[in-house]
Amino acid sequence: MHPAFSIIIFTTLSGLGYGLAGVLGLDLLDPAATATKCAHALALALISVGLLSSAGHLGNPQRAWRAFSQWRSSWLSREGVMSIITFVPLLVSAWASIAEGRYLALPGFLGAVLCAVTVYCTSMIYASLKSVQAWHTPLTPVCYLLFAAAGGFVLASVFAFAGGGNTRVLPLLAIVFLVAAWATKLRWRKRMKDLVPLSTPESATGLGNIGRVRLFERPHVTENYLTREMGFKVARKHAEKLWRIALVAGGVVPAVLLLALAALGGQGTLPVTIASLAALAHWAGVFVERWLFFAEARHSVMNYYGG
Amino acid sequence: MTSLPSLPTPKKLGLVIDLDTCVGCHACVVSCKEWNTGGYGSALSDQDPYGADVSGAWLNRVHSFEVVPEGGEVVGEAGQARIVHFPKSCLHCEDAPCVTVCPTGASYKRSADGIVLVDEDKCIGCGLCAWACPYGAREMDLAAGVMKKCTLCIDRIYNETLEEVDRVPSCVRTCPANARHFGDLGDPNSAVSILVAERGGMDLMPEQGTKPVNKYLPPRPRKSLAESAHTLPLAENTEGAKGFFAWLDGMLDRI
Numbered sequence: 260m261h262p263a264f265s266i267i268i269f270t271t272l273s274g275l276g277y278g279l280a281g282v283l284g285l286d287l288l289d290p291a292a293t294a295t296k297c298a299h300a301l302a303l304a305l306i307s308v309g310l311l312s313s314a315g316h317l318g319n320p321q322r323a324w325r326a327f328s329q330w331r332s333s334w335l336s337r338e339g340v341m342s343i344i345t346f347v348p349l350l351v352s353a354w355a356s357i358a359e360g361r362y363l364a365l366p367g368f369l370g371a372v373l374c375a376v377t378v379y380c381t382s383m384i385y386a387s388l389k390s391v392q393a394w395h396t397p398l399t400p401v402c403y404l405l406f407a408a409a410g411g412f413v414l415a416s417v418f419a420f421a422g423g424g425n426t427r428v429l430p431l432l433a434i435v436f437l438v439a440a441w442a443t444k445l446r447w448r449k450r451m452k453d454l455v456p457l458s459t460p461e462s463a464t465g466l467g468n469i470g471r472v473r474l475f476e477r478p479h480v481t482e483n484y485l486t487r488e489m490g491f492k493v494a495r496k497h498a499e500k501l502w503r504i505a506l507v508a509g510g511v512v513p514a515v516l517l518l519a520l521a522a523l524g525g526q527g528t529l530p531v532t533i534a535s536l537a538a539l540a541h542w543a544g545v546f547v548e549r550w551l552f553f554a555e556a557r558h559s560v561m562n563y564y565g566g
Numbered sequence: 567m568t569s570l571p572s573l574p575t576p577k578k579l580g581l582v583i584d585l586d587t588c589v590g591c592h593a594c595v596v597s598c599k600e601w602n603t604g605g606y607g608s609a610l611s612d613q614d615p616y617g618a619d620v621s622g623a624w625l626n627r628v629h630s631f632e633v634v635p636e637g638g639e640v641v642g643e644a645g646q647a648r649i650v651h652f653p654k655s656c657l658h659c660e661d662a663p664c665v666t667v668c669p670t671g672a673s674y675k676r677s678a679d680g681i682v683l684v685d686e687d688k689c690i691g692c693g694l695c696a697w698a699c700p701y702g703a704r705e706m707d708l709a710a711g712v713m714k715k716c717t718l719c720i721d722r723i724y725n726e727t728l729e730e731v732d733r734v735p736s737c738v739r740t741c742p743a744n745a746r747h748f749g750d751l752g753d754p755n756s757a758v759s760i761l762v763a764e765r766g767g768m769d770l771m772p773e774q775g776t777k778p779v780n781k782y783l784p785p786r787p788r789k790s791l792a793e794s795a796h797t798l799p800l801a802e803n804t805e806g807a808k809g810f811f812a813w814l815d816g817m818l819d820r821i
Contacts, residue, residue: 260697318691318711325670325688332569335694336669389663389774390700458700458771460631464652465768465782466585470635475649478595478627481620484705488696559771560702563629563654 262553265315276305277374278411284371291360294423299353338380345373393451405440420530430521441510463562474565489558509544513537575680578752580779588745590651594737598626601736611709626655656703656716657778664695
């Protein structure tokens with residue numbers, strides 16, 4: 260599948276934003292601290308930029324409002340509806356912290372739950388597609404949720420070191436979710452590699468009972484929408500290298516940095532800088548992971564295009 | 567509404583494509599493009615149409631496959647391999663995954679005749695329906711930013727201003743090999759249903775659970791050339807010649 264830049268930006272940034280908003284909703288940062296107020300603003304900004312970016316790949320973005328109508332059947336529509344609903348408790352929580360320095364339990368908890376539901380809806384857009392076998396597994400939503408949680412706790416750790424909260428509990432929780440997220444992703448990737456293709460050129464053409472089927476000629480010599488959108492391929496050697504880059508930048512580096520910071524304890528400029536580096540590394544790693552999520556997935560239509 | 571019709575549609579209009587007679591001429595492809603670029607919805611645009619990297623939205627395409635039986639060789643006509651030309655367009659599935667994923671209600675399946683259509687005024691061009699379709703039946707029109715797909719020539723089949731013979735999809739009307747048939751696959755007594763029953767019509771990718779309406783007729787079994795060779799009369803042999811040719815044969819022998 261073609262790894263569209265706008266969709267990678269959308270899923271990674273909104274994942275981080277919803278993760279951070281979820282942590283804030285669980286009252287794990289001091290609502291009166293300046294750092295926490297900044298965290299609220301950052302969470303809302305990440306979510307908004309992510310959602311706006313998702314409109315970037317639309318052919319007719321001016322009609323995007325119509326996407327709120329089909330929540331009965333479409334995960335994309337559900338995701339749109341939930342993202343708007345989730346803004347309500349998140350804005351109330353942010354206002355309570357920023358304006359009054361207070362934590363409100365009901366909007367906080369509700370916001371955290373809705374953040375998880377929205378991320379789940381995003382992941383189900385992909386997991387519901389039977390035509391892309393690599394995505395069509397319950398592990399896909401688990402990965403998305405764990406990555407959102409890991410990213411949320413990594414970002415929350417930055418604000419903890421900036422004076423917003425406990426500098427041992429939050430980094431340690433971040434490490435727990437980093438390990439869980441990458442371990443699940445490892446399983447997800449192993450499943451993808453071990454897949455026996457559900458559809459083959461034989462089943463796609465119905466000619467399997469005559470013999471082995473091989474594409475002789477494409478319908479046309481140049482690329483088309485289908486081959487560009489569904490036929491994206493990444494060289495195997497690069498995929499392995501990129502996977503290792505994702506794992507190191509997105510998992511190992513932030514975990515080691517946060518573990519060191521948690522062991523040393525204390526707040527201040529240096530811990531905040533190092534924790535910020537950990538967060539940036541995590542985002543870069545997840546960005547590569549998300550790129551591979553698309554680039555490595557094979558669509559059943561390629562059975563008709565010899566791919 | 568992008569939920570599928572709750573009851574089976576009373577009619578299941580669709581195509582039956584005969585892989586035995588299709589000669590791979592691409593006439594249906596061109597005829598489809600010609601009709602649909604001036605018909606329902608926006609024009610089917612092409613990008614860089616006269617350049618080296620031409621590409622565009624087409625609703626019907628013909629692929630060609632090589633099928634090699636177990637132990638068969640791939641040496642031209644001497645081997646067992648055969649070429650099958652394979653036209654592919656929307657299959658108007660009963661369980662159309664492209665319909666249910668649509669976030670705007672632009673994609674829908676008609677409850678009266680089962681035709682899957684896109685309401686282009688509602689389409690936001692997100693492309694998710696093209697991802698959901700396992701067959702690659704939908705292509706984005708990059709100029710209009712909306713999804714295009716086979717309409718089963720909805721503007722022909724019910725069009726009473728056309729001669730009755732023309733009230734079939736453009737691809738069916740144009741096929742010079744009579745490899746494409748149009749009709750109601752929900753009616754077991756329709757000509758297309760009888761054709762499917764007689765020839766063992768099949769579904770594409772049944773494992774995807776889409777229940778396609780369109781059916782494909784498999785190529786008939788083919789004798790190998792070697793098997794047919796002994797039935798060919800040898801040019802040197804004059805046995806069995808009668809009448810004038812028997813006399814000529816005798817005369818020429820004597821000279």
